């Protein structure tokens with residue numbers, strides 16, 4: 196089934212990913228209907244229709260589903276009962292089963308390993324005895340994580356010595372937890388992959404991600420790594436999209452190890468912060484791809500016409516640069532319309548394009564934005 200212009204795409208979640216998806220939907224003549232607990236959030240500001248309600252409000256979910264033609268997400272942690280209700284009323288892409296896997300680090304890692312894809316070593320941790328046994332096997336340092344509801348490094352703790360275990364175990368919730376071997380990675384990369392309803396799979400070029408205080412700070416596209424490695428990362432992302440029977444776009448985060456191997460860290464079945472560079476460096480962005488896929492339309496090209504550096508604008512400090520960013524020719528600025536610039540909150544992002552092959556070297560990356 197492919198949707199005709201005028202159709203309504205329901206998007207669960209009201210943040211910046213929903214905002215940019217709604218804009219992509221509008222470009223194709225669709226109307227976006229946002230379901231979000233927050234009135235006048237980033238997505239609601241640019242959407243044709245809004246339902247403001249809690250994600251657990253079954254009556255509101257039912258009304259929303261009745262009012263739209265297809266349902267997708269920019270927020271993954273919708274309660275399972277709500278997902279089941281939505282799926283009983285309208286097509287939901289990606290499927291609730293994919294959300295179930297990606298919402299839970301244990302199911303996610305099991306799926307990846309069963310698919311033959313390598314991850315950091317990991318062990319499920321149910322109690323403190325289990326934790327001691329787990330780090331006896333995995334060794335230290337290691338990272339202890341919640342299996343659910345983690346984002347931007349929240350819900351995880353680094354264990355450097357056995358004494359760190361008790362506090363970490365007590366603080367992290369909900370249980371169970373998962374202990375992962377610490378990867379002394381050479382780089383973090385991500386691949387945005389999309390699969391259409393007909394099984395067509397396309398992938399954008401892998402990008403390198405650099406974090407600051409556990410929040411994505413910079414994305415470099417393409418990742419400045421050997422072409423064989425990038426090809427392998429792309430192939431792994433395609434396998435994931437295929438195995439999941441994905442419809443929509445999905446971000447695959449990977450570690451590049453010191454020896455040039457790839458480990459999958461996590462997957463997110465939605466547009467992803469590390470794919471924002473596609474808005475400006477490609478004719479069709481990750482959001483265009485996502486809307487096309489969920490609307491049952493053919494997927495366009497993932498061609499990159501430029502190289503790009505994307506920087507997140509996080510919290511009041513980065514937002515204070517806004518006037519200077521606007522005054523700097525060549526910076527492509529994106530504001531998410533959030534009223535309140537709390538510390539650590541993603542307020543917008545800015546992209547600078549470079550001719551293909553022209554990304555600045557390591558020395559120039561820090562100054563790549565050259566905000567005047």
Ligand SMILES: Nc1ncnc2c1ncn2[C@@H]1O[C@H](COP(=O)(O)OP(=O)(O)O)[C@@H](O)[C@H]1O
Pocket residue numbers: 315338345346347348349375376377378379380383406409448460461
């Ligand atoms: N096993 C690990 N080894 C080394 N660094 C890690 C490991 N797990 C997570 N990290 C670091 O923490 C960041 C956030 O972890 P991640 O599992 O992606 O959770 P989320 O993005 O949901 O907060 C990663 O991007 C990486 O920089």
Ligand SMILES: [Mg+2]
Pocket residue numbers: 347448461
């Ligand atoms: Mg992550």
